[in-house]
Amino acid sequence: MTESRAIFILAILVGGIFAGVVAQRVTDPGIRANPYPSLEKVAEPPATAQVASALATNDAKTLARIMDNETLTALKDALTDPQGAALADIRSVRFVGATERDGRVLAGYIATGKDMQGSDAIVGFVLDVENGEIVGVN
Amino acid sequence: MGTTTRRSSLLRTGIGVALVGAMLGFALSAAVSTFINDQGWFTSGEPSQARSYMVALLDRESEQLTQLRPQQDVVSQALAQQAAQQSQQQVKPLSLTYLGGSSQGEFSVQIYAVEVRANDGTNHLFSLALTLLGGQVILTK
Numbered sequence: 145m146t147e148s149r150a151i152f153i154l155a156i157l158v159g160g161i162f163a164g165v166v167a168q169r170v171t172d173p174g175i176r177a178n179p180y181p182s183l184e185k186v187a188e189p190p191a192t193a194q195v196a197s198a199l200a201t202n203d204a205k206t207l208a209r210i211m212d213n214e215t216l217t218a219l220k221d222a223l224t225d226p227q228g229a230a231l232a233d234i235r236s237v238r239f240v241g242a243t244e245r246d247g248r249v250l251a252g253y254i255a256t257g258k259d260m261q262g263s264d265a266i267v268g269f270v271l272d273v274e275n276g277e278i279v280g281v282n
Numbered sequence: 283m284g285t286t287t288r289r290s291s292l293l294r295t296g297i298g299v300a301l302v303g304a305m306l307g308f309a310l311s312a313a314v315s316t317f318i319n320d321q322g323w324f325t326s327g328e329p330s331q332a333r334s335y336m337v338a339l340l341d342r343e344s345e346q347l348t349q350l351r352p353q354q355d356v357v358s359q360a361l362a363q364q365a366a367q368q369s370q371q372q373v374k375p376l377s378l379t380y381l382g383g384s385s386q387g388e389f390s391v392q393i394y395a396v397e398v399r400a401n402d403g404t405n406h407l408f409s410l411a412l413t414l415l416g417g418q419v420i421l422t423k
Contacts, residue, residue, distance in 0.1 A: 149292065152292070152296070153295065153296070153299050156296045156299045156300050156303065157299050157300070157302070157303040158303065159300065159303065160299060160300040160301065160302065160303020160304040160306070160307065161303040161304070161306055161307035161310070162303075162307060163300070163303070163304045163307065164303060164304035164305060164306060164307020164308035164309075164310070164311065165307040165308070165310065165311040166307075167304065167307075167308055168307070168308045168311035168312050168315070169311060172311075172312070172315060174330065175328065175330040175333050175334075176330065176333050176334045176337055178333065178337065178378055178380075179337065179341075180337075180340065180375055180376070180377050180378040181376075181377045181378075182377060182378065182379040182380070183377050183379040183395060183397065185379075185381075222423070226389065226413045226415070226420055226421045238384060240381055240382025240383060240384065240393055241380075241381035241382040241393070242381065243379045243381060243395045245397060245405075245407045246405075246407075248407055250381070250395045250407065250408075250409045252381035252382055252393035252395075252409065252411070254382075254383065254384040254391055254393075256384075256386050264386060264387055265386075265389075266384065266385070266386035266387075266389050266390075266391050266413075267391065268383070268384075268391035268392070268393050268411035268412075268413070268423070269411065269423075270381075270393060270395075270409035270411065272409075282408070282409045282410075282411065282423060
């Protein structure tokens, strides 16, 4: 009797777990469908790759050479974390994707490092490229 | 009488165990699903909250946007609704492209490209970087 009772309880438990999984899958709406078309992804533009590399290696000289004053200022503003602190010590810069429309390329990057307070920080920024040159930063 | 009591006890135990099992299964499935989504396995890695936010933003669903943002005061909510109504008359979304994203600790950054058509017929392509914390969009750049 004790053995059959244990088997019964175990079976009920397994059945309950299964029912719970099914209920979760049925009630989970999942990711919302994108009702808009998506643009084609393109390769990382060489100009933005150079910027990413210069940021990752703290190469101020290259940044000053390849970007004008306005885009450098915009890049500085873009490299602030959600608390508003600048990303002072950049540890990595990762290209996440790029897309193109009518000759204009948007290349997305994620930078990680430490902010001015020494806290871990993550920042996303996008370089805007036209005719092979960086014309804007978001 | 004794048999009836035993059966009743077994039934109560069975219902209790089934409920515990169901809750366990539900929580386990939700945790695994969230983990797989966060890791980007079998998906693009795009968090569902970020996608919902972007679609709601383009569709001007101010109530949905409010739910995906940290709690705001009533005046800020009213201002957001006014901004959504005004942008409805000014632009028409044409495309929404997920470029990619990454996480560090509790923070997650997701980047999108958006193409819109302005009232004057010109198309504009711009980017938005969302910073998420605890499933809510705390910063849009």
